[in-house]
Amino acid sequence: MKRIASRDNAHFRALKQLCRSGRERRKSGRIVLDGMHLIESYVERFGPPDEIVVSEAGLGRAEIARCLEQRPGRAATVLADALFAELATVDTPSGIMAVAALPRGGRQPDPAADAVLLDGIQDPGNLGSILRTAAAAGFGQVLLSSDCAQAWSPKTLRAAMGAHFSLAIHENGDLPGFLAAYRGQSLVTAPDGAADLFTAELGRPVAWVFGSEGQGVRPEVSALAGQRLRIPMPGHAESLNVGAAAAVCLFETVRRRLTESARS
Structure with a gap:
């Protein structure tokens, strides 16, 4: 040595x-x-x-x-x-x-599969947390805008705890282009969303869009999402950390699908 x-x-x-x-x-x-x-x-x-x-x-x-x-x-x-x-x-x-x-992702983003789109996430800890949640919830592909924190930095890797290695991660992703071509339901959270996350229809496949810690999802990206949903918050907090919001939304999707499977 x-x-x-x-x-x-x-x-x-x-x-x-x-x-x-x-x-x-x-x-x-x-x-x-x-x-x-x-x-x-x-x-x-x-x-x-x-x-x-x-x-x-x-x-x-x-x-x-x-x-x-x-x-x-x-x-x-x-x-x-x-x-x-x-x-x-x-x-x-x-x-x-x-x-x-560095693991090389060979395939292109799939517009007919579940996806998580991240628009301008700045904090490596938040990014790693969302990647870990996506992997745990079975969302196999993640697209990052060009201004996101670096997916393969040591801090992001550490926060994700190995999730990178079960995901197709696409850095510098064209989020508007992907949403325009997407063949499933695309969703973005917003405080003024017309529908409640827990009562809205969630389709298959689904693409969830989450935005930066300060500014949220850019208007030009949000406009291409098919539905704007609000997360009910009966308490006094104005908003959730983006990592927490992603966990709520992705696992609500999991819960709905498990419920549907149990009924069929």
């Missing part, structure tokens, strides 16, 4: 660039997986990553030691704890990261 203790080390600088720069990730076609769960999720779907990076302290953890033992021959780098902390995405570092090939 290679050990690095200096910030001036070229390999450490390259790792830091990969963690911080979306441009570098796109250029190299590689991503950084922070934490054992993400690494295991990636391995289950795509096989071993290119490199394992651990902290000095992480070497003493049984789970990390087993991971290194199970992948002989794969590149492994040990960083001084202070250097590892500079790369970590959380206050309490996991002790292990991996550098892996």
Whole structure:
């Protein structure tokens, strides 16, 4: 195993660039997986990553030691704890990261399948949370507008907890074009929506549109959605966090479908 203790080390600088720069990730076609769960999720779907990076302290953890033992021959780098902390995405570092090939989505967005469209989501935590919810609710494709947070950043990956690897993620998506061609029901939430989420008809397939934390869905995108729905909020809050709103809407869709199946 290679050990690095200096910030001036070229390999450490390259790792830091990969963690911080979306441009570098796109250029190299590689991503950084922070934490054992993400690494295991990636391995289950795509096989071993290119490199394992651990902290000095992480070497003493049984789970990390087993991971290194199970992948002989794969590149492994040990960083001084202070250097590892500079790369970590959380206050309490996991002790292990991996550098892996960026999964390539080969197929185009499907206008006849369930979809989640995200318009200008800025916070990586919110984006990751929505991706995780979409995967859990069985929505297999997600389209992101060009001004969304980066889907493959370490923070977004960490928040999604492996959901990326079961989704078709389309960055820089043409949301208006997709909605114009969509062959199902498209829905957007709005405080002044004409219908109530819990009483409105929800079709198959369905495309849900969610907008940025501050401005919501852009008018030109919202105008192409087939229906505007409001989420009933009998309490005193004016709105929901976009991650919470997405969870409510996607799992209301799940609930309706389970109810329909039980009746048929």
